[in-house]
Amino acid sequence: MTQIDPSWDLYRTFLAVMDEGSLSGAARTLGLAQPTIGRHVDTLEQALGLELFTRSQHGLAPTDAAVQLRPYAESLAATTAALVRAASGEREAVHGVVRIAASEVIGVEVLPPILTPLRQRYPGLVIELTLSSSAENLIRREADIAVRMFKPRQEALVARHIGRIEVRLHAHRRYLDRAGTPTTVEDLAGHTLIGFDKETAAIRSMSRRVAGFDRTLFGLRADSDLAQLAMIRAGYGIGGCQIGVAKRDPALVLVVPEAFQLTLDTWVAMHEDLRSSRRCRVVFDALVAGLGDYIKWQDAP
Missing domain, CATH: 3.40.190.10 (Periplasmic binding protein-like II)
Structure with missing residues (x-):
């Protein structure tokens, strides 16, 4: 392995090739030329001293080494995305990207009427909405704020109990x-x-x-x-x-x-490091208020 630390671009390419299974597919995903993707893979393999992919009739197959490295590359991707979101929010009081994790039904049926007036009030705010029934890991900053149907147990989180759906x-x-x-x-x-x-x-x-x-x-x-x-x-x-x-x-x-x-015990949670972020606080408070109103509507005769 060389003494040169591989750049993030190489790991991003590595993940794209893992996901797409080919150089051409990764090139389309990243908007780069196929030869550039190939050079990125070669450079990363040389830097790590490992063979990451083997060619097969179905494209590029990841080696065991690549499979073992993938979680670390994904962690880098999540951290990089969180860094970009944090930097984007420093230019104005309520400006930049906030990533929200929620279940499918909450994200599609409940959050739109909550987030729409929020965007109208703060046009510099950009919402990224990730929908999944699995718990997004706020500690690893895969999302900034999560709507969860269970009590968060990590100590590094700020959590508000909304009620029961x-x-x-x-x-x-x-x-x-x-x-x-x-x-x-x-x-x-x-x-x-x-x-x-x-x-x-x-x-x-x-x-x-x-x-x-x-x-x-x-x-x-x-x-x-x-x-x-x-x-x-x-x-x-x-x-x-x-x-x-x-x-x-x-x-x-x-x-x-x-x-x-x-009964779904409903919480809104975010990482405690984001309490000083104006944009995250605004979104957090809007979710708490909006979901509270939704539960009141549910309980009304």
């Missing part, structure tokens, strides 16, 4: 007109249920709180909460939906409320 069984009126409305838990056995596909740790935790909903019972299985919600709206069957989301659509009907009662 309630999930109950709902169906579209079209489905109920066609299949009838269940009135008891036993009635659900004759209906099309919508639920998860893969049983993750989070699903197992939920199953302990909501008995009787097994994967084998579902007439549609999807790990995307948005896909499940779309199928409920399409009249496919009965599935879990946040009460606040359902109340916005008169066509979605609450059914057998005693059969399925899932």
